[in-house]
Amino acid sequence: MKTAVIVFPGSNCDRDAAVALERVTGRPAAMIWHGDSALPEGLDLVMVPGGFSYGDYLRSGAVSARSPIMQDLVRRAGEGLPVLGVCNGFQVLTEAGLLDGALMRNAGLRFICEKAPLRVETADTRFTRAYGDRKDVTIPIAHHDGNFFADDETLDRLEGEGQVAFRYAANPNGSARDIAGITNAAGNVLGMMPHPERAVDPALGGTDGLGVFESLLGGRS
Amino acid sequence: MSEINPRYADGIDEQVALEHVTAEEYETILTELGRAPNRVELGIFSVMWSEHCSYKSSRVHLAKFPTTGERVVYGPGENAGVVDIDDGEVAVFKMESHNHPSFIEPYQGSATGVGGILRDVFTMGARPVALMNALRFGSPDHPKTRQLVSGVAAGIGGYGNCVGVPTVGGETNFHPGYNGNILVNAMAVGLAKREGIFTAAAREVGYPVLYVGAKTGRDGIHGATMASAEFGEGSEEKRPTVQVGDPFTEKKLIEACLELMTENAISSIQDMGAAGLTSSSVEMASSGGLGIELDLDHVPQRETGMTAYEMMLSESQERMLIILKPGAEPVAERIFRKWDLDVATIGRTTDTSRLVLKHKGEIVCDLPLDPIGEKAPKYRRPYTEAAKPAAVDPKSIADPADLGAALLTVMSSPDMASKRWIWSQYDRHVMADTVASSEDPADAAIVRIHGRDKALAITTDCTPRYCFADPREGGRQAVAEAWRNLTAVGADPIAITDCLNFGNPERPEIMAQFVGCVEGMAEACEALSFPVVSGNVSLYNETDGKAIPPTPAVGAVGLIPDVAVRAGYGGMAEDMVLLVVGETAGALGASIYLREIEGREEGAPPPVDLAAEKRNGDFVRAEIRAGRAKIVHDLSEAGIAGAVADMAMASGAGAKLAYSGELPLAAWLFGEDQARYLIAADETTAATIRENAIKAGVPVEVAGIAGGDAITVNGGHALDVTRLKRANEAWLPDFMAGGEVMAAE
């Protein structure tokens, strides 16, 4: 499986993402600079990593969403290329219009770094199928702007179409309807605030994030 | 009196001179120069001879620290200490204070403190991999405390999280002694290849001097200059003294510098910290025995009309000075442009041993470097040691009716309560190598070396109560506890950095605290083969003649050869035996128990027996390495009771403590005797550990058995673990919710 990680100035989970991808796929991920204009051909997954791209200035993800590589990413996502945005990556994908809603300041106004118990809301996506019957997983969160917002109509649609991939078991940040991660309508783009790439190594306390990557490989965890 | 005439030049008069340096120092300048300094030159002397840059009150005492050792690659004198961690790799670390700025503006002050200490580490070619922070706030009752806690935590998190370096641990105390002067000490740890280390000393003549990073503004220009006539035009508003940090620029600066470091382009490199362009250029040139010439017109500037004085004294953040190898300019420019950072060649090295500055075609400064650096003032300030307080006789302390209630009170007191409210704002896991951090039951943070099985153990420690009661003993204890913390997770302690926070050294009783602590630390470092490789001194932490408690914070680093073989204090389970390693004498002087339960802050601190410390620690480490001791906690504040409470809360299990010796129960439970550890192990393993201890001549005692839902003592005094945990977790959030606190940025 051929994967790539987009690197913005201020990305800081890019290496973590690459390590996780290599661990799961056995192949190093290509690191793609935000200023490039095109993604390589033949990719099976693009990951938009966490961090503070452009310092989160103005709005989290706003400036990165307008960088050159994103135009190609939007185009390729439209053609069905799987895209996984984690944390800041989720923010970038909403700002780029690939996913619905917006991520606002946490309701408690503070940065939160905690282990978050989650519910796998639908195992019927290409990012969650490896979880199978497993509903409860714990994946760490670390963000300041993870408070998912969309209007009621959009939320109803997301829920109705099975686009809510993960929910918080104990809402940490005020997200509408406890939403922690959503997919696009076509199901090839997932954005989530929790960091699955931080939960793939038993030595670091937990492997509940593996399912996201294994799902993409087509396996079961 | 000097013969030099005129005594003053460039519009400087006696008053302006005294705003910069002391009368005596001004005479020295006249003598050294043979003429009156101009304003730029006076400004340069003023910052270079400040306590902060020259260490004029502390230098003679810092020399007492042992600074060499088998693993020491670079000790004090570089931007950060460097120690060997095998396989051609080194760990690079240092701790620094940002006390005053954090009191004025807690968010930006603490944020820029983190930024500064990170630069000290990556300047040396190391990728920063961990941050720690040691915080001391005033009394929770003080009206400013809540806002300061909120701002400092948000600032540290705001900077570290954005830069993408995990903040893995630290410590937080509250005491009225810090009401007017909080302490914000930040430590950074980095990793590098041994042959990939960069230093600051200029080596060759005629090499280009490169300025990189953020533009220079009028940030934080020396307070002493505020009243000077140079700022004639312009309002108060034009002169912010607080620097604003830009972690995004810092992140880019880290990546760009580390990238350039792989290009064989850098001759030497230095961050611009306190006194910015002045101290970086002076230090680079003088440590290499060369001179340096800068053309300030080329300095990237954020504001218009900046004077030479302002540029040289600006403390704008996120800037570095690099001496390039000739011809390397294009590669440097390419890399810094790619990262959207300013880059400019602003001068070159010379063989004159002078600092020469040009601005708008004129020479605005021409100073010999020797007097600025080598000949900086060095004071042997007088000191008078206070009488040592008497030891507290454990038998004089009556047992309370309910020890369980006392334990609950102690564990939910401000110093002992969980600091989750603070550290949950820190990204502890970015970089994906954090094995143990604030949330984990371990006495030191553990950060795996990327791609390997080995790991660093990191801790910060200091017990200001002890230092106040007896500086020497307190200094020894701070080092001993740091060493014990590293040992308790199974690490080989390597070396320390420090941040020596004290009051006004011109007062003999304060100077005595400083000298006592330093000498005590030095003794402990010597005895434990635990050298000092870097550090920082922060003096004048006092308000209205009231000094802070002496606070020599110690930051320590150790090596765990195989991260799978380590210890923590979670996982205590039914029927495990609790062993106390080390001798319990019931030392309650200056203890948490005495303060929280008896309302007294008095008595001699626990004595530190360095030989016992070493023997007991080496024993425990060997038991961890042998795979027998897996659940280990060092005994420190609140003694056996505090450690059992921690283990119980981390494990969700109770413990039945039993004691039938001579000491009153409270002294046995809460005494803070040093050189001790608590180990929990199944019965068979515990028996082996016990036998081994006896064979090794290490005191060992069975303190009880794990089990149940409560902590009990001799069958009574039950304290439910769930209740304990709730109270321990609740104090800080409840305190913070008790008043209005705005989002800090």
Next chain:
Amino acid sequence: MKARIHVYLKPGVLDPQGVAVATSLNHLGFDEVTAARQGKLIELDLDGADADAAQARVKEMCDKLLANPVIESYDIELSA
């Protein structure tokens, strides 16, 4: 020319910062505060002197970058 842009959260979008401001002010004894909202103030220095053209360009900047239409609205004031 200068542009001053106010970026507001749309009605119906929960504003945690605004809520915190109101609560904190009430705590401090400012009981007359019944609600608060927090938005952004962006000031731009612009080359060129044609106000109409500038208005159109700044609107484009807002739509493309400065405001997120999912949650925010904005207004623009130009001055010489």
Next chain:
Amino acid sequence: MKARIHVYLKPGVLDPQGVAVATSLNHLGFDEVTAARQGKLIELDLDGADADAAQARVKEMCDKLLANPVIESYDIELSA
């Protein structure tokens, strides 16, 4: 009554957000933007109808909570 408060960084204080906004607008082709500054916009709903009294109270709110006098300045607009 309503109060609209603009909170600015004082001149000379580094404004990383403003710099990022200007750079990003330039990248997007808005070359006419020569500088940007970012501040806060706070809107308050207030009980009571006396504008002078309100002005004084809102000033007190700014000094006590809404602006950080070390790095920020502010202005206040009241409307009915």
